[in-house]
Amino acid sequence: MNKCVFLDRDGVLNKDKVDYVYKLEDHIILNKVPEALKLLKDAGYLLVIITNQSGIAKGLYTSDAVKLCYDALQEACGGIIDGLYYAPYHPDYDSECLTRKPDSLMFEKAIAKFNVDVHASWMVGDKARDLVPAAKLGLKTILVDEIDENVKSTFQCKDLWEATEFILSRSLADV
Numbered sequence: 001m002n003k004c005v006f007l008d009r010d011g012v013l014n015k016d017k018v019d020y021v022y023k024l025e026d027h028i029i030l031n032k033v034p035e036a037l038k039l040l041k042d043a044g045y046l047l048v049i050i051t052n053q054s055g056i057a058k059g060l061y062t063s064d065a066v067k068l069c070y071d072a073l074q075e076a077c078g079g080i081i082d083g084l085y086y087a088p089y090h091p092d093y094d095s096e097c098l099t100r101k102p103d104s105l106m107f108e109k110a111i112a113k114f115n116v117d118v119h120a121s122w123m124v125g126d127k128a129r130d131l132v133p134a135a136k137l138g139l140k141t142i143l144v145d146e147i148d149e150n151v152k153s154t155f156q157c158k159d160l161w162e163a164t165e166f167i168l169s170r171s172l173a174d175v
Contacts, residue, residue: 012125013160014029020060054087057090125142141153
């Protein structure tokens, strides 16, 4: 089985915007993200992005825009991301869907495809809805961006770099 770090996109890997990130000029990769992802990859973790992209259901952008941002991130990180799962739905615009966080179907699909050991894996997100499905499935969770005592997470860190250092220190302690 494989260990994996699941990652939310907006607010974890790139700067978040209130009115959605779908243009390349707005897709600003956060500080030390490529370096953090490389450290995780070098430590044997699969890297899988799990993201809601409701702007597609709202007609604001297309799946192609999501793919362009993903390709830019892959290029900046040397092509080390193993997968991208996104939910293009919103219950107010099309339908309820089990893939959309806080539901867990995107995680379940990736876990099955990549033969992931959930007990050796992590989810890094910046919102409670990112962590709910991960915790339900047995993943350890890290909230980044803002420390919030109201969000249930295994750990809280200021950004992906700090979360990476934490994950790697825990991995070494388990050896």
